[in-house]
Amino acid sequence: MTLLTIDWGLVIEKLVLIAIIITASLVIAMYATYGERKVAAWMQDRRGPNRAGPFGLLQPLADGLKLFFKEEIIPNTSNKLLFILGPSLAMLTAMMTCAVVPWGDHIELFDRKINLQIADINVAILYIFAVVSLGVYGIMIGGWASNNKFSLMAAMRGASQVISYELPMGLSLIALLMITGSLSLREMVDTQIAGHWNILYQPIGFLIFFVCALAECNRAPFDLPEAENELNMGYHQEYSSMKLGFYLFAEYINMFISSAIMATLFFGGYDVPFLDESTLSPNIAAVIGIAAFLLKIFIFIFVFMWIRWTLPRFRYDQLMNLGWKGLIPLALANLIITGAVVLYLQQ
């Protein structure tokens, strides 16, 4: 049995890594909610949360605890099993995506070379797509299980939106893949470290990807599934307690992860420009890399929030038209042009 001959050191190493990364992403997601409110307040010239702790820094913790200890209500007419499954699935998929993101180069500890990536698989991009597409089940199951017309409506909208934007998202990456020739995120970062950031080659691809990422996370201006003034609260309106918490949390984790992916794909990942990492010791280089990576991520998260509090919400038909009739042809055109140009230059 191959399982018995396993390298247990590796397992422990990975376990630690996973624990760290997941905890980190949970914490970041928590503070993203704080950040969101602060940014909103800043944009609207308010103060935002400032009571709990210094600058209200303990606010997300308080929110979390409140949700945790709230009464949990499962409506009578709902489907109990699916009602619980929905948010669990949403959370699960959110937590699974980060497995293939390279957070930094390797560090050397206890004579081990530790890759700062949970799983370096050669089809990382496909893996991300696979897991992200599962996210739609969380929405759909939750909305359907609630047996509430608003929830169901919101879930249908959400599902349609998510799957519609998955197409241009997939297409936009193809042009990128044509340049890098690999589906592995690690290799992609390596090429960017050696050469230039992909954003220079693929500005349109990035734009499409970014728009789609917004839509995938159900962020404004594409937050149709949660449009309060049309649908009360959205697909999770029957939820309470930690189940609601999971849905909300998943959204912020998704935001974090998509920022990370964008940074990886288009902005060099943990690459620090104009810095030759090979002159530094690996551990220091790794720390600098992680810091750079997190910085890029935070910038993206900020952009997400910025957009949310700046742009009005799309109408549903506008949303669908943008996705199908705007982004898909654009992505295709991008693909063809990129291909032609690359081949021409190659000659």
Next chain:
Amino acid sequence: MNALILSAVFGMIMMFCSFLLKNKESLRHIASVGLLLLLIANIADSYGKHLFAIDTHGLLAFSKFGYLFNSIMLASTLVYVLVTGKEIEKYGKYTAEYFTLIFFVLCGITMLTCYNNLLTLFLGVEIMSIPLYILTGSDKRNMKSNEAALKYFLMGSFSTGLMLMGIALTYGGTGTFSLTTMRLSQGLYLNVASFLEIIGLLFLLVSMAFKVSAAPFHFWTPDVYDGAPSVFTSFMATIVKAAGFVALIRLFDVRMEATAKAIDWQLLVSIMIVATLLVGNITAVFQQSVKRMLAYSSIAQAGFMLYALMSVNDTAHEGLLLYAAAYSLATIGIFAVLVKMKDHTFEGYNGLGKTQPVLAATNTIFLLSLAGIPLTAGFFAKYLMLASLVKTGTYLWLVIVGVIFAAVSAYYYFRVIQAMYFKEGNPETEPVTSSFKFGLVAVAAIIVLLGILPTAILNWLYF
């Protein structure tokens, strides 16, 4: 290759015609012209004039047999559209789409006649089947059509699953999808891998038996043929079914001999033949509706086409070609008359000989052809099928079983003739135009011509 690509292209053209043209009549004309061009292109192909030079990497292998079969199928479809095209316009507003789907079905068929790889076999079967599911359900408001579509779809995709399993196992056993490579490599590990391959081939046989509705995998056929709009049943029961047999015989060509040491294909097929003939003929005898009778008769006819698989030789190939032509043309003709009838029971035909002599006369020729009476194409078709088996010198009892059932089949075919000519009645028909009559007469003439001088047409197509 010409036909394969052009049929897809014409399909797309038809697709967009639905926006450009609102006139249903002109859609039909475009489709007819398209089919004619397709036919010409295919004949040109068989004369060595290839419009497309594409390296298929051994996925497709073109042969005279394939071309000829394509020609026959395309010609039959042309005839079908010319004779019954008008009826297609009755089901909803998506006339152009129906023609599109028909073109796509043809694309699948042309692929089935030249596949040389299990991948192309699978694709051909699916390209052929999926549009048919839609066509079956095209009468959206009709419950029967809905249910037929669902049943056909479930059965069809189930058989697809079986087929894929068969392909996977064959692949595991032989290490390749390519029929050519299989043939070349069979000596290498036949002794070891044959087990997987044989299970795989069995799965393939079963799934194709579903497609061609050979017993005991026929049970969906009557319901589906009955429920589908008659005009599409006509297409399904003829051209599509014949294509299934071509696909099968191509497979048997390559693999039967190679695996014959391990499994007695002939025995298997012979059981299938007997079951198919038995079920098809005996049940057809008890039907009250002509349409249902035709459904069962199509099962029975499938039984005859299976003879080609018993004896994979030249005569079987020729016979299958002729059978496909004879059976398709005759059935298309019968359905063309059927859709004009208000009452689809046998009684509904009473006295047709008086009120619509042309319809009745041509219908008689079609029925005689199906029954395999000399002077019609059906005779040579049956003749060659039986001859191919006699040629092998084995399973002679099966030939006798075949002719006994051929005699039984005369019973239900002649019931229609009796109703038309010898019973009193005043059948109600939809208005019949003279061009429709002309079409029927032309089809009947082809059938008789094929029945007297089959070589005249076949040679012309062939050489």
Next chain:
Amino acid sequence: MSIPYFLLDTQATGTTSDYLPIAIQLIFAVGFVATMMVLTHMFGPKRKTKDKLETFASGIETHGDARQPMAIKYFLVAILFVLFDVEVIFFYPYAVNFKSLGWTGFVEILLFVGFFLVGFIYIIKRGALKWED
């Protein structure tokens, strides 16, 4: 007939070990979610009333079951997604091998894009994506 092939052991396996961390993470995530669910269930107060357990409809009475046929549009979008997504999948192997395939591959992918567009234009023309009605 000798032993069927699939009972024999085989050549070197693929890169299954690469996926092991993912499995660990999955276990981890499932454990986390389940624990949280159980804990919150245990800690939360349980004072259920009839009103609480009813579905929420902004304060008015709820009318019937929510599981009624929805607009066909959503369904259509789902189906179209499935179709086009599968077409998109085909780009991936091409994209990875794009440079080695050269111009021939490019022409072929142009054809493929052509087919893609034919279907795409068709559904737009047919009004499958019309939401403004």
Next chain:
Amino acid sequence: MIALLLILIPLAGGLLTFFTKSERDAKSLSLFTAIITLAVAFAGVYDLLGVEKNTFNTSWLSFIGARFSIGLDGMGKMLCLLTAIAFPLVFGAVYDNTYKKAGTFYGLMLLMQTGLMGVFLATDMLLFYFFWEIVLIPAYFLCSGWGGEKRIAVTFKFFVYTFLGSLLMLVGILYLYYKNPEHSFALQSFYKIRLSAGEENFAFWLFFIAFAIKMPIFPFHTWQPDTYEQAPTAVTMILSGVMVKMGIFAVIRWLVPVFPNATVHFSSLIIILSVTGMLYASLIAIRQDDLKRLIAYSSIAHIGLMCAAIFSNQQVGMQGVIIQMFNHGVNVIGLWIVADAIETQLGTRKFSELGGLAQKAPALAVLLVVMALANIALPLTNAFVGEFMMFNGLFRYNIWMAAISGVSIILAAVYTLNMIQKTFYGNTSIVTDGAVEVSNGVKIMLVILVIVVIVLGVYPQPMLQLTNDAVQAALAGLK
């Protein structure tokens, strides 16, 4: 050339007749065609244009190996002549009858003649099969379309019987074809096939069942009385006068020479069947109350004798059969003409309702008596020659069989005379009270027949010469 004409003339005439509008046109056109055919047939039979004109051979189905080859030989000449004579006679006899859709009726009749001619002319097995089946289709439509009340079911029975039989024959043909080293369907090539005993016995039955159904031989005869009764008389005349001869003809031409050993092997069985059939049919005929059924059963009896005589494998018997084929055709047509004349006039065929016709229609009575006597093969009638020779052959084969079949002759005399007595003599019934003499047309036809009957009865020599070579060919394999 002649041979081709014999097929083409009725075919063309038949197709033309389909499109005639009026009944008169149809009748005259068909009669005209039939007479032309007769003239051509005479030319062929007496080799007026030279022997080489009697055959025709061209390529037909190259991929199967069948050729369109036809030819007039001795036995063929005789039966072609019978066919050619029968049709004008029938057309003449029913000239006064009216048929709905006359064009179709006469057209189908002529097509049937085409098929019959083809069967008797074909020297290629597949072509033979073709014509064999082609005869069936017009016959089916004629009987179903213009027959009696129960026509549909009865005709269908007839059709399925014969169709099944011929399909079995088709299997046999295929079997022989692939056993034939020359891979040809030609008659001469078939004669050369040598099969093992098992193969021969197997294939023999495939053919024999087809022929036995057509003849018909007990126990394959059940379609026959019903069909004869229900079919329109004009068709019945052809069916019994000419069509059943197809079976006997085929046995002599295609069965006996191709399967000599099987013929010998099964001869006793078949003779027993035939003789049983004869007795059975004769006994039933005695019990009949219906004129048509009586003639039908008598026909079965006669055919049984012919079949038995063939399988006695004696030259004299065989020759007798060939002559008797012609003679029986002539006689039975005569009987049918009488039966039809009675039925059209009186509307009934039941003996119980008839009687005393001799007073009302003396000419008819005389003619019928002559025909009836010919039917029981009285000396000086044509049938005597044939029956005598057949009995001779049978006697040489097995004395007991001959004796038993001799009984059927006596029975034939019983029912025939009984029929004459009940119809023509005795008191007139309500039905026959108003009877009058038959039309001149019928009379002329009957007179012609009677002349033929007597001439051939007195001077059968030309017939015997004509058939000699056929018998030699048939028996060649046996020795």
Next chain:
Amino acid sequence: MSIQYYVALAACLFCIGVAGVLTRRNAIIIFMCIELMLNAVNLMLVAFSKMSPAVAAVNSSMGAAGTDAQLFVFFIMVVAAAEVSVGLAIIVMMYRNIHSVDINFLNRLKN
């Protein structure tokens, strides 16, 4: 891991699918079972393409690429997608007419 685990798993999935198709009466569930069958085949094909000795032998002797089965899987996915779209459309159409997806309703056709 050796190939028999994959093959056995695929065979199990396939059998579950077949059993489901044959015993269940809900059209959607039947449909899902069919999809299960297809995916079982996908699994089997991929396993064979990587690990079947026959495949290896052909590849070494014929110089063919060993990825053909993986390619095949792509095509199966495409076809499955096409079938899904058509099949669901048919099921929806039927649901709209008879408000049920129970295939026992289909027996109506027999009469």
